[in-house]
Amino acid sequence: MRTDYAFIGVTLVVACALIGVVPILNYLIAPQTPNKSKRETYECGMETVGDTWVQFRAQYYLFALIFVLFDVGGVLLFPFAVAYNSVNLWGVIVVSLFVLTLLASLGYAIKKGALNWE
């Protein structure tokens, strides 16, 4: 019921206010003497070469994708878990088949070496 969620909304606002004030206080209290070398990108003293926003490896995308797969599967499993007591063995087998399909796609990804970190 949505009044249950009102408290979460209030906490979100209160926490944003209490935490958002912290960097501002820090800004007011702390000394501010920025100079060019302080504001440089930190790379252990090395000069920065090139742009930061370069292309990344496609592997990250595969990790994210298989995560999405299990995330969506997991979301569907939560209502089933709540209803577990009123479901019979056949229902459990249907859901097991679904979970095994997810496992099969994980197995396929592993077999193709998509989850090997190089």
Added chain:
Amino acid sequence: MTVAQIVFILLTIVGLGAAFLVVTTRNLFHAALYLIASFFAVSGFYVLLEAGFFAAAQFLVYIGAISILFIFATMLTRTVRGMVPRNSQWQAALFIAVVLFIAMVAMFSPISFSLPIRPDRTFGGVEWQFAEIPGKPGVLRSVPDSSILDFGRALADLNQYGIALLLSGVLLLIGMIGAIWVARERKPREILAERARMAAEEAAEAARQSVGAKIPDVVVAHDSHH
């Protein structure tokens, strides 16, 4: 105006404003963040509709997973910043969007939105008690949400959503196979062929643009004769 209405208006402003910024901002990463803000507003709408589970599901799947996929995809495919988004088909996209919007309005307008809304509990105060746990006075059980229970039961029943559940599993499997195929390691010859194709396309594009740029030159030259 009730609190729910005020919250609804705020969420609408956030959601629509963020959605507008998604399509107008030039920075792809910022666009992804605005998209997340928009998703957040949508999950707030679910709460207002008394569908708490789907609000959390929206948060988990869209904010926690899909948007990360978006960000990874944008960072993997092209340079994110300083790219001028080039969309030669925006007229067609606008046309389709307008048609879909009209169709949606036409579809929903016959539906009466004055559904009988259950009398809500007073905000926070009087009616916190629902069902006490037997033998433990003062310990309240949460409100059992029958919709989650029904949904879960329907998922495990082949006569209801069981087939759909299994099919969605197969769909996810196919998606995985497709992604692995796209991200497979290519042979050097394939990569070279692809690069050549891309270079040819770029050259064609450049040629088209330079043709477009030359036209005023000709006009100016023509004018100077007079």
Added chain:
Amino acid sequence: MDIINNLVKNLGDGIAAGIYGALGQGIAADILIMVIAAIAVFAVASGGFAGLTYAERKIVARIQDRVGPNQAGPYGILQPIADAVKLFTKEDTTPAEADFWVYHLAPIIVAVFATLTFTVVPFAPGVVGTNLNIGAFYIIAIGSASTIAILMAGWGSNNKYSLLGAFRTVAQLVGYEVPMLLNMLPVIMLTGSMSLVDIIERQAGWNGSWGLPFIVILPLSGLAFLISGIAETGRSPFDLLEAESEIVAGFHVEYSGMKFGLIMMGEYMNALGVAVMFSVLFLGGYAGPILPPYLWLVLKAFGVFLVLMWLRGTLPRVRIDQLLNMNWKFFVPLSVVNLILVMILGKVFVSDPALFKANGGILIQPLAQALIMGASSFALLMIALAIVTRRVRKDRMAEAAILLQRRETNQQIAASVH
């Protein structure tokens, strides 16, 4: 005794009654009460953060045969305050090329969403921010927001190491969210509800159940949940996100002053959140004999955190490939198999006569059911560990053989040169 047991609840009720008396029943009073409760939740979370930084530094120091903080106050107990003062007075340097709003918002988002975790945690009977009927699921959902904040921090700093660290961290965090989710499911199945209060009371023994904590009935789920929870919060030995020797300090290398403090706060709150979640889901939360309930929750959560400190003090950091392999090739398949095992066992062996009448199965005593589940879950864990041990040993032997061969070749080359 009752007064002590219900201390927190009566205090809250008293404040609420006072406000209603002053403002009358109305929306203003409701909102004021909620704001006070929200501040209380924030105080618990940030107080836990301050206490844990001190406790962790002291205890890890003892484990490693050092003294730890001992200057600020007796036994260095004022160290958290000294830290806060130091961070507040530190100059806050912002990289010139940073993406202003993204860079400044990221630490705030980390800390805010870490705080939101505590809104659904039941601290004592009747003392809970809000008893959501989707409590466990809500915590997983809120936890996923920190991934976005980390990406924002990595991107906003405009530093290659930050972005690289953020990408690695996200690969780690999203990976370990899956076993957390999968190992929560058996608990929800046996409770029939996602509400954290229901889960605790189920373990405390209403509804004719066992009165056993779920760690006994579901040892594998509990262990996997704890380990993936540690990895999810990026604590040692899974602290690759701040591996100084590899990627400087990961996504927060460009943060200084209190913004760094906020990131730390968020991380500690998340770690505390995992400890509290583990105590609630598997150790029975506030349920316990003799002592007042809120003390039980604190004791259990601190006990779990002690394990986290112990791991941090003793184990070396794992490599990222090991980390990801352990998740995708071990934890996730194991959790899925465990889930199916629990699902089928719970249907075959039934302890509730009403369910037996409805669905069939074999009717047995509740304790016997708990024992069967616990034993099979434990057996599954042992089998999995045996398989992994054999596999790892084989890999190591192969590696050793390659090294040996290489050394022999080198010796032959050296001999032929002479």
